Amino acid sequence: MPDLYEVAGLHLSLPDLNRKPLFSPAPRIEILKGLDFSIARGEILGIVGGSGSGKSTLGRCLVRLLEPTAGVVRFDGQDITHLAESGLRPLRGRFQMIFQDPMSSLNPRHRVGKLIAAPLRLHGVADVPARVAEALDLVGFPQAMAARYPHELSGGQRQRVGIARAIALRPEFILADEIVSGLDVSSQAQVLNLLERLVRDLGLTLAFISHDLSVIRRLCTRVMVLYQGQIVEEAPVDQLFAAPQAAYTRELLDAIPLPDPDQVWA
Template identity: 60%
Template sequence: MADNLLVETRDLVVEFGQKRSFLGRAPQPLRVLKGVNVGIGRGEIVGIVGESGSGKTTLGRSLLGLQAATGGQVLFDGKPLADFPGGEIALRRQMQMIFQDPMSSLNPRQTIATILSKPILLHGIAPDKASALARIAEVLDRVGLPQAVLTRYPHELSGGQRQRVGIARAVMLRPSFVLADEIVSGQDVSTQARVLQLLRELCAEIGLSMAFISHDLSVIRALCHRVYVLNGGVVVEEGECEKVFANPQHAYTRALIDAIPLPVVSQDWLETTAA
């Protein structure tokens, strides 16, 4: 686990609801995470992989405080989320999320200018709308979007443009930590590469820490420094990406790699494919 951790979980347990057995026995909670320990260092990109139902999305939501823990703790900068100085508003500025489906997370009745300016004004990053729009212009240029998108509504943009708006919104507040959940799933290879390269550059430039959730091991290998492999709500393996993928120690990790063979990629794969 990395030194100088920004986000970490300690023996994290999450349970959902109650399920009653077919024979009518006493209902038992469904335990989704079973004592999970993960850590994300400052400026580090960490992958979280596993099959559907492994608990990776629940873990991601828990890291942001969007899912209450049944047991254990989630800490940000060494403090439990519940005790974060400044409360919920301060925490939301420091921790942001990029969604898999940007269309569902963008208000269809608002222009992109309104969607991006509201958080800036709410958190006091800009004193007025003119200053907010100047900040937005800088970020749009950085994520490769033209200023013309500001007057448009989400449905008027392409899927790739909406994804970049989602990234812009996440980094607009200058957070310390961003969670990305399956954000390149279903995209073609060149679009994936452009998004991943952009995320890598942004993390390097502004010192972002990131948790990147994916079922695609090739994406994790290309982007992340370290990886956690989740199976049945338990971390079965973790370590540096190259070491884990080159010499997996757990049978489940080996099965994942065997099911979807990892291509041998050059170190500059993202740069050349994204160009």
Template identity: 75%
Template sequence: MHTDASMFKVRGLELSLPDFANKQPFGRAPMVDILKGLDFDIETGSVLGIVGGSGSGKSTLGRTLVRLLEPTAGSIVFEGSDIGHLDETGLRPLRRRLQMIFQDPMSSLNPRRRVGAIIADPLRIHDLDRIDERVDEALDHVGLPRAFRARYPHELSGGQRQRVGIARAIAMRPDFILADEIVSGLDVSSQAQVLNLLENLVRELGLTLAFISHDLSVIRRLCSQVLVLNRGTIVEYAPVEQIFDAPKSEYTRELLDAIPLPDPDQPGW
């Protein structure tokens, strides 16, 4: 039985992918190192923020954590078992427990399926019971009327579509959710509503969450630990208070300086 406080223990994580942009005619695409020897833990019940600029590797890291990508080297220990190099047969029992909310709900929600079917499909794939009841519970949790089961994604606002994406994830009753830039395409009001929703779900459902963002002001509100990535390496990994009050890396300070202030005449954080 797993009793460690850490849900994930990641050690020496590396990932290389082919660079098709520089592929030579009739040759193999050269490999590019995306993640470079990452070491970190994710404690059960915590919210880890993963931040960095464009191309830092944060989304790639998230997809590797939930094993949409297989690492080139290193280990991903989930509740005591290394899942880093499991084949699809070995991963299938874990898929329900490791869920993901995608950045763009318009591209991640099937436009030809109604909301109820979108939420129910993963439940059917995993042969879970009480599907209709779980769909209704998921809609209740994300604050959408049950009548929305009959709607199509194009009939919803951006914030409502993102709530459907969240409902699809939590309907599986997972232990861990990866949220990849899920508020970046929303207006300020919708961002605040979705962040409030995530805070409530983490508390009410006992979720562990990894939240990927380039916006450190969002990270400060939601997360307890922060991992700062730059070019596939960890430049800082610390509690959120330390990141904002006493950052050790110049790169982290640059990210903090990029946060727009409500009143430019006032000092920063």
């Protein structure tokens, strides 16, 4: 079976507005520098790197929130690199994104049910109430949750609303961008367990962006390490943790905090 994503020679440069001269165009910064990789159907790919590595920018190129400067991005065999919005619209239901901060992506004036229904109505899905109920059930919420507002929910619950919005459209691919970074350890575990179950039960493909290798190790099957817009290492998760090849990967591994022995044995 062919890969769901095929990426070749991916470049992206953006204008540096902080250095823009008064009467001439802003100089451009190269963010992504010739990336080549693929994402197999059904896998959970971890995309890891420090701040400024380009991992979130890469994610936005995959779901075409950003248009690459050069290279090719193919989704299910179709070249979407420079596809116009009219051509992207039929595909948007097939790839979805979950954002880092649910409070910034969820309209605080709308109840949970309306928030989940909005993308369904946008894509002309039939029987919206049934699909909302299905999404709530899949993320482990009672149906009464549809009447709640985002400010009435915990951080973990809000993130599950974001997941429900994404899966309501029954996509093939989900991009999750740092979605557990602001959660406590217990809420992180609940969200990771949920994602793992959804990938298995719904046949999803997932790209999970994080700066935290311990989270990547818990969830992902393969890891791609970015540094300054380039892939410095790519390997199955067990192999990468057992024998990292790149010096930068070793630095990231060394930065993982060790557990407190007093807490472990308490």
